Every structure is written in structure tokens, then in C-alpha cells.
Amino acid sequence: MGNVAYHVVAILVGAVVGVLGSGFHVGVEKLTAAWPAFLDTGLGLDGFPLYAAAALVAAAMTVVSLWLVRRFAPEASGSGVPEIEGAMEGLREVHWHRVLPVKFVAGLLSLSSGMVLGREGPTIHIGASVAKAASDLMKWSGEDMRGLLAAGGAAGLAAAFNAPLAAVLFVIEETRRQFPYSSRTYIAVVLASIASAIVTEYLTGNRPYMLLEATAIPYGWLPAFALLGLILGGAGFVFNRTLVWSLDHVRRFGMRSSFYIFPTFVGLTVGVLMFVRPEATQGGELLAVQLTKESLPLGMLAFVVLLRFVMTMASYSTGVAGGIFAPILALATTIGLCYGTTLDLFFDLPYQAHTTFAIAAMGGLFAATIGAPLVGMVLVLELTSAYAVLVPVMICAIFAHMAFLALGGRPIYEILLERTLAIEAEARAAGSR
Template structure:
């Protein structure tokens, strides 16, 4: 295939992903605001009737999202990033014709219900699906297809966060084992990310999604950020291990009773929390900015940290379509603010240092959980526009990553992919044992990789 043709396909993929990503972003923003406004405004509900109606709507949206995943595209559950990495290794298959609609509609319902999930996972998965469709239509070779998958995924991240540079680095750092590096595939990733960001900005503007203004801090305060990185390395390790524990236990619950029981319960809870305690719901990008501009007490921030941690685990374990980038960033922001509020009891801090701590915490927790410190640094810069905080962000991020590695933590997507493949192998063995004459079963288990619900075995 001629380089020019490949680059043209990459540009087209980026532009299409930009349109889909912007539509998904705007759709989630509209629906997540529309149904609460309808209940409290148009219907005028208050008190118990309001909470009951909100619980029913939240539960309905959660169950509907899971139904779409389980019925039409099991691999669309969770974030989808492990599925893409598996496809780039030749271990999974991107069935774009079913992933695209299920990921869009299912993700729209799940995120708008109030679940603590991010839109970046679905957008990355949809981006790779667009790339797979283009590769199929143009009959690309296996290597070119793998490179285009990476380009589509990067375009999805660029569209989700308006962060094209972080998207390119995500491919280089996160998929370094799978990416078929060459000048052509690398340029394709850059082109797709660039044009996805251009199209996204046409719809949503070019202002950073989590814009936060900060001043340059004295270098003498950098040890405080090393301490923050130490804490986040421990938190990130605990986060990953708790997430896997949650997936396993919710899956076991689904096998014993109903696969819809746990999502039903989570939907009921988040529906109520949308009115009772909105800080414990949704992806949290706007919440992170809001909290950074307020001055809440240590106890109030600690409560938000606890609630968002629990709700992130519960939401992701349902197996609906949704990512964890945004919840990680919002959780990190709250931890950084809590750390800053605690420091003020010990020593006086410069004005707005707590905001710098919040920004640095985003990179730190991202590096500790995802295992991509360079992406974490650049993503935080692009999201907040706080380039004067670069030094504190770098120190916090690399310290958190070092601590997580020292504790034996591994990148969460790597763990999730291995979990999916192990479950698939176990399912095939069970099929052979039960009926030796039957073809081996395949576990199309996106929820195994990204959620906790076991899905249908297909022979």
C-alpha cells in the first residue's frame, strides 16, 4: 500500500472519530443533565418521590446498557482498551459493526445514568472500531491494520479529552509491546490524533476541558509533591487490586443469581445520589475543576474520596460500557486537595498551592494505575492548561510510578487483558470437557476485560 493512501485513510479515520467523539461527548452532557432537570423542574418532584423516580431511571439506564452489551456485543463492556491491545497482538478481534452502535448507545446510557465512568474508554474503542472498518474496506495488510487500530484508538483519546499529544504518547507508551512501529504507522497515529482534535474543537471549542490557572511555586516546596507521589503510588496499587477483586466477586454473584442484579442495585443508588450527593456520581471532569476552586474541609474531601472510590469500583464492575480515565483523574484531584488541606494544619502554604497539588495528583494516580507516566504528565498539561505546574507534576507522577512498581503493581489494562484471555481459555477447556465433539467456545468477554459480568459463550 502506498504511503500517501495510508496517510489519507488515517486522516479520514481521525476526522470520523472526531465527529463520533464529539457527538458522544455532547450526548452524554445533554442526557445526564436532561433527565434530572425533567424530574425536578418539569415534573416538580421533591423529597421521596424525586428520589424514587431518580432511582428507577438510573436503574433502567444501567440495566438497558448492560442488556445491549450482553445481547449484541459482549466485548463492548468496560473501557475497551484491553480489547484493542489484544487485537493489536492478534489475540482479540474488533467486530466494528456491532461494537460501534453498542458502545455508543450503551455508553451513553451508562454514563448518563450517573455511574462513575469515563467517556474516554468508549471513545477509544469506537475509534479503533472505525479504524478496523477502514482497514477492512481497504483490504489492508495485518501490520497496516494493527497500525491503523492504534491510530483509531489514539484519535478516540484525542477526541475524548481534546488532548492530541497525550493520545500519540498513549500509543507509544501504553501499547509499546503491540504497536508495529514504523515511520508510516507512527505518522498515521499523529495524523489521526491531529484531525480528531481539529474536528472535536469545531464542535466543543479549544478550551482545555479541565482548565485550571496556577502560579509557579518555589522549588523549596517540591518535597511536598514527592510525598504526594508516595501516597498516590500506594493508592494506585490498592485501586488496581480492588478493581480486579470487584470484577471477580461481581462476576461470581452474577453466576449465582442474575447478571442484572448488581447493575440494578448500582443504578438505583446512583440515581438517588444524582440528587442527594452529586459529587459521588458521573465521570468527574467538571467536579474536579469545581472542587479545585472551592475550599472544603479535610473531612468533606475525605468523604468524597471514599464515596468516589467505592462508586468507581461498583460502576466498573457492572460490565456496562464505560472507562476509568476520568474517574481516576477526579479521584486524584480530590486526594490532592485533601492532602493540601491536611498540610495546611502543619505549615502555611502559598495561595492556590492546593490547586497545584490537585493537578499533580492527576498525573500521579494515572501513572500508578495505568502505568504510563509520560502520558500522565502530558495529559494533565493538556487537560488543565497549567503548564507552570509542570515540575511538580513530573515529580509527583514519576514518584507515584516508582512506588507502584516497587509494590509490585502492574498496568491495569495489562492485567485486564490477561484476565480476559485466561477466562477464555478456561471456557474453551470447559466446552471440550463437556462435549469433545463440539467446536471450542470463544469468550467474547469485553465485560471480563472491563467489567465483572460473565457473558455468553459462543461456539
């Protein structure tokens, strides 16, 4: 089997993932807007009846999403990135025939309910599942199959954020231990990402998903971005620790009672927040752009940080299908705006400095939590098209990563994979007694 055939398959995988990823993206956007509009303007509800109806709808979507995952594809829970890394390492199996439909439908329901989850995890998992289907069809295994899994995952990230370069770098940096690097597999990853990006741009438009205007910052202000990076390194450490703590406690609660009680409560809460505090719901890409234009007071920004942190932990801990990339970026934007607003109390900041702090913070928190600073830098620039602030973004990201490592932090997907393997080992041990 030659390189040409392998690369043609990678291109086809990327194109299919572009179609599925675009459909998933548009579906989430449409459904997220449709059901609140139906309750509000369609049925004419207001006040308590509106909040009660919204709570019930969001809770129903959450419970159905979780039921689909637990009933048909338990590995479709959460982001899916740890599953792909485990499969590339030979520790997990990608059951594409059940993951594909469940991840798509369950992810559509959970994200559209308003939960603070991102679409990038599901699209990466969907992409790798398409790649596994192609590998099975071609009867490929070993390095060829693992390389195509990486290509499919990269295509999924390219489709989620229209960020093909960051998608390639994600494979190289994030899966550096698992990726079977060779010119053959590397080219396959690039081709799949390009194909996915072309299809995505054709179907949804060629535009940055988080377009932000920013101008170059005077060099004298660069140390402020290093300090912001150090703060975000600590925030990333707390984020990862809290996420795992939340997952463990919710799981123990579910084992003692029911795995549906906590998700139902979160769904009810999210439904009300969709109307009362919409900034505390959804993935947050649009929120990040909106906040940079509103000039909110420091107290309100700090409140949004707290709300989104709590709701991210609660949403991901339910076990429904959904990622954490977008929530991390939105949380980071708000932290960056808090930082800039605080400095503004004491200094005369340069023009558009608040926006620049917000953009740099996205790269910083991503670099800390995910453990991939280069991906964080490039992803943020592709998302915002703010190439004029490249140097501040790089400084913030690398200092955040350094601080995170100094605190003893480890990449969140690495931790989540180990946790999954430990839970399964524990279940097998209990079953053999």
C-alpha cells in the first residue's frame, strides 16, 4: 500500500469530517437559539413560567444526552480527546460504529441545552471515529491506523474552530508521546486538516470564529504579559485539580444514588441561567468577543469568572458529551479583562490593551491546562486573527506553561486518560471477586 493511497484516504477523511463538523456546529447554533426563542416569543411565556419551562427543557436535553452515552457508548462521555490519545497508545479501542452517532446526537443535545461545554472535543472524537472507520475499511492497523486516527482528530479540531494550523500542531505537541511520527503520517495529518478546513469554510464561511481587533502593544508593557502568564499558570493548575475533584465527587455521588440526579440538577440550573445569566452558559466563543466590547466593571467581570468556573466544573462533571476548549478560552478572556481592568486603576493603559490582555490570556490558560503552549499561541491567533499581538500572546503562553509546570501541574487530558484507565481497572477487579 503506497503513500498516495494513504494520503488520498486522509484527504477523504478530512472532507467527511469537515461535513460532519460543520453540521454539528450549525446544529448546535440553531438548536441553542431555537428552543429559548420558542419558549419566549413562540409560547409567549414570561417570569416564573418561562424559567420553569426552560429548566425542564434543558434538564430533559441533558438527561437524554447522558442516557445515550451511558446506554450505547460510555466512551463518548466528556471530551473524547483522552480516548483518542489512549487509542493511539494502544490502550483504548475506537468503536466508531457506536461513537459516531452517539457523540453527534448526544453532543448536539448537551451543548444546545446551554451547558458550559465546547464542540471541539466531540468533533475531534467524531473525526477520529471517521478515521477508524476508514482504517477498518482499508484493513489498516498498527502505525497506519494510529496515524490516520491522528489525522481524523486534527480534521475534527480544524472543523470545530476553522484552525487547520493549530490542528496540525495539536497532534504534534499534544499527542507527541502517541503519534507515530513519520513523513507519511505527518503529511496525512496536514492533508486531512486542509481538506477539513476547505470544506468547513465552504459550508460555514471563511471567517475567524472569535474575530477581535487589537493593535501592537509598546514593548515597555511586555512584562505585564509575563505576570499575566504566571497568574494563569496558577489558574490552570487550580482548574485541572478542581475538574478532577469534581469528576470524582460526582461519580461517587452517582454510585451511591443515581448517575442522573446531579445532571438533572445542572440541567435545571442551566435552563434558568439561559434567561437570567446567559453569560454563565454555553461554550463561550461569542461571549468572549462580546465581553471585550462591553467595558464591564471589575466586580461584574470577577462575578462572570466565578460563574463560568463553577458552571464549567458542573457541566463537565455530568458525564455528557462535550469538550473544555471553548470554556477554557471564554474563562481566560474574562480573567484577562479582569487583569486589564485592575491595571487600569493604577496605570494609563495603551490603546486596546484590555482586548490584548484578553487575547493573550486565552493562549496562557490553554497552555497551562492543556499543556500545549505552541498550540495555544497559534489557536488563539487563528481564532481571533489578532496577529499584531503575537509577541504578547507568546510571552503569556510560555510563562503560564512554566508556572504551571513549576507548581507540579500535568496536562488535563493525560490525567483524564489515567483516571479512565484506573476506573476500568477497578471495575474489572471488582467483577473478578
